[in-house]
Amino acid sequence: MRRPIIAGNWKMNKTLSQSVDFIKEIKHLGDNTDVEVVVCVPFISLDRVKKELEGTNVKLGSQNIHWEESGAYTGEVSPLMLKEIGIDYAIIGHSERRQYFNETDETVNKKVKTSLNHGINPIICVGETLEEREENKAQDKVKTQVIKALKGVEENQMKDIVLAYEPIWAIGTGKTASSEDANEMISFIRNIIEDIYNEEISEEIRIQYGGSVKPANVTEIMNQPDIDGALVGGASLKKDDFTDLVRF
Numbered sequence: 001m002r003r004p005i006i007a008g009n010w011k012m013n014k015t016l017s018q019s020v021d022f023i024k025e026i027k028h029l030g031d032n033t034d035v036e037v038v039v040c041v042p043f044i045s046l047d048r049v050k051k052e053l054e055g056t057n058v059k060l061g062s063q064n065i066h067w068e069e070s071g072a073y074t075g076e077v078s079p080l081m082l083k084e085i086g087i088d089y090a091i092i093g094h095s096e097r098r099q100y101f102n103e104t105d106e107t108v109n110k111k112v113k114t115s116l117n118h119g120i121n122p123i124i125c126v127g128e129t130l131e132e133r134e135e136n137k138a139q140d141k142v143k144t145q146v147i148k149a150l151k152g153v154e155e156n157q158m159k160d161i162v163l164a165y166e167p168i169w170a171i172g173t174g175k176t177a178s179s180e181d182a183n184e185m186i187s188f189i190r191n192i193i194e195d196i197y198n199e200e201i202s203e204e205i206r207i208q209y210g211g212s213v214k215p216a217n218v219t220e221i222m223n224q225p226d227i228d229g230a231l232v233g234g235a236s237l238k239k240d241d242f243t244d245l246v247r248f
């Protein structure tokens with residue numbers, strides 16, 4: 001039985017004081033539920049938010065991570081820095097990182113391996129563009145991303161990984177993949193994992209859907225057999241919406 005995981009990706013939203021105020025309002029959301037609740041907040045808010053979350057059941061994540069422990073990488077944040085704060089998760093390979101910051105399948109793979117080596121659980125994002133979907137290339141694209149992201153990852157590390165299928169055309173657009181289409185792709189991803197590893201790992205790995213998940217569609221999405229959770233942008237920024245999402 002896979003534990004559902006709802007993760008809020010705040011993206012570049014909320015200042016430090018806004019982050020602290022907001023977390024005070026939602027930090028009880030992990031209580032009395034089987035759902036694992038995660039907030040992925042801006043780097044500069046991680047430390048303060050971590051302190052606010054102490055003693056709660058809400059987990060903390062970053063939105064990126066560098067693959068080196070230290071060095072001349074101006075503007076980057078290393079796994080050692082994040083580990084010291086005590087984060088649980090790092091989003092890796094979000095399509096916005098791939099699109100605007102030249103993240104490649106190779107850097108995604110390096111980040112995945114470094115996260116695992118530092119005890120930070122990767123949430124690895126994959127997904128196709130609208131053009132790729134229309135040209136029937138969506139599965140090929142996602143397959144390549146999954147295989148390359150996991151290159152060199154050992155079987156015993158797979159339990160620490162979460163995958164997130166986010167069709168790029170559904171992010172922040174109000175368009176969602178139909179829950180059946182999302183489930184079909186996520187089932188396809190599970191088959192890829194079985195090919196690379198084995199059936200047990202493919203049955204155990206948690207795979208989220210992301211892209212305009214809202215209170216109005218979350219139940220339908222979460223009722224799909226292969227979908228284990230949601231990676232949520234816009235709707236994770238509002239208390240009432242995020243509350244409804246984690247109580248889908």
Ligand SMILES: O=C[C@H](O)COP(=O)(O)O
Pocket residue numbers: 009094166170171172173174210211212213231232233234235
């Ligand atoms: O990481 C979250 C996804 O990019 C989805 O964002 P969204 O819920 O605003 O569409």
